[in-house]
Amino acid sequence: MIDHSYPTWLEVNLSAIEQNSRNVVQRTGVPLMAVVKANAYGHGSVEVSKAALAGGATWLGVARFGEARVLRQAGITAPILVLGMITPPEVDEAIAANVSVTLHSREVADMLSQRGKAVGKPVLAHLKIDTGIGRLGVQPGEVLELARYALSQGNIQIEGLxxxxxxxxVEDHPLTAVQVSRFKGAVEALEQAGLLPRWVHLSNTAGTLVHPEARFTMVRAGSAVVGIWPFDHTPYPEYLRPALSWKARLASCKILPKGWGVGYGQEYILQQDEIIGVVPVGYGDGFRRQPGNEVLIDGRCVPVVGRVCMDQSMIRLPKAYPMGTEIVLLGKQGDAEISLDDLGKRWKTATVDVTAIINFRVPRIYVRD
Ligand SMILES: Cc1ncc(COP(=O)(O)O)c(C=O)c1O
Known part of the structure; x- marks a missing residue:
């Protein structure tokens, strides 16, 4: 149902999210951790989490504890892993909220153990190893020592690796096989020591879908859940469906005379009388301030002219339209479409970067098929 209440809004299709999750679970045959960090890549973390869980996901992954808190406050009881940094006061909250945290160094082990003692309860943790991305994690050869050190504290429960x-x-990139092999080395070391935890997970969406050898006992997917295919050069598979459309309503439409300038910097000067529309969306919403933008109106593509402002953008129209006419910035209108890939290419960035930074002030409207 189209909502007429807002100048601009996102439509998020929860049926697509549920179905994407179900398809990932069916295709991989292993439990799915739905990664819903950054507000589920801009789609809305609570609603996406609920849809992903309804589609068969069993875990949720977030980057910060604050994101886990939002999910718990919404009544979501599924297991949650904080994939990134956690601070001491957040550990106290994580313990109380039954949220698992990432254990990526001895320093973190000390901190978790101290907080666990202060609270009087064990801390749930997943060991993190760095197999080649150079972020959080010990070297694969150090994981056994870290596991032993953490366990010796007596109050850290290692439930994952x-x-x-x-x-x-990047298809066929040699680093992927190297990372799998380093990870397997760490798995074997823990297994031989009888310390291998239940949840062993390496794959993101790309790994999950095209590297069956890297599925272990769980996969972590964010992009796939919201229907984003991570490969540039291969077409969308039939089992993933984008969930997001970005719409707006025409704020104004008027004829401007030849010689009139449009926008800050007056970069667009009319060479003739033209019909100029105003779309109530700008870079303050996440619509990038870059040349080459286009939107859909009346089932056709029209150019954004002049600089994108913080809250508004101007478009050149072939004819006059009434205020309130629907504009599509991302998604389909009639036979025309602006896809996430189009926006990623236009803005020279990753598709998840397009969705993740769409500002909170753009309301999310949840729809189903
Ligand atoms: C640690 C971790 N796991 C999983 C994911 C999910 O990645 P994707 O969106 O490719 O599924 C991310 C996202 O970047 C991540 O940082």
Whole structure:
């Protein structure tokens, strides 16, 4: 249902999210951690989490504890892993909220153990190893020592082991096989010591979908859940469906005379009388301040002219339209479409970067098929 209440809004299709999650679980045959950090890549973390869980995901992954707090406050009881940094006061909250944290160094082990003692309860943790991305994590050869050290504290429960791919979205990149092999080495070392935890996970979306050898006992996917295919050069598979459309309503439409300038910097000076529309969306919403922008109106593509402002953008129209006419910035209108890939290419960035930074002030409207 189209909502007429807002100048601009996102439509998020929860049926697509549920179905994408179900398809990932069916295709991989292993439990799915739905990664819903950064507000589920801009789609809305609570609603996406609920849809992903309804589609068969069993874990949720977030980057910060604050994101886990939002999910718990919304009544979501599924296991959650904080994939990134956690501060001492957040550990106290994580313990109380039954949220698992990432253990990536001895320093973190000391901190978790201290907080666990202060709270009087064990801390749930997943060991993190760096197999080649150069972020959080000990070297694969150090994981056994870290596991022993953490366990010797007496109040850290190691329930998982994980790492993260750097190049899995680049087909046949040699680093992926190297990372898998380093990860397997760490798995074997823990296994031989009888310390291998239940949840062993390496794959992001790209790894999950095209590297069956890297599925272990769980996969972590964010892009796939919201229907984003991470490969540039291969077409979308039929089992993933984008969930997001970005729409707006025409704020104004008027004829401006030849010689009139449009926008800050007056970069667009009319060579003739033209019909100029105003779209109530700008870079303050996440619509990038770059040349080459286009939107859909009346089922056709029209150019953004002049600089994108913080809250508004101007478009050149072939004819006059009434205020309130629907504009599509991302998604389909009639036979025309502006896809996430189009926006990523236009803005020279990753598709997840397009969705993740769409500002909170753009309301998310949840729809189903
Ligand atoms: C640690 C970790 N795991 C999993 C993911 C999910 O990645 P993707 O969106 O490719 O599924 C991310 C996202 O960047 C991440 O940082």
């Amino acid at each position: 994980f790492s993260h791919f750097a190049m899995a979205d």
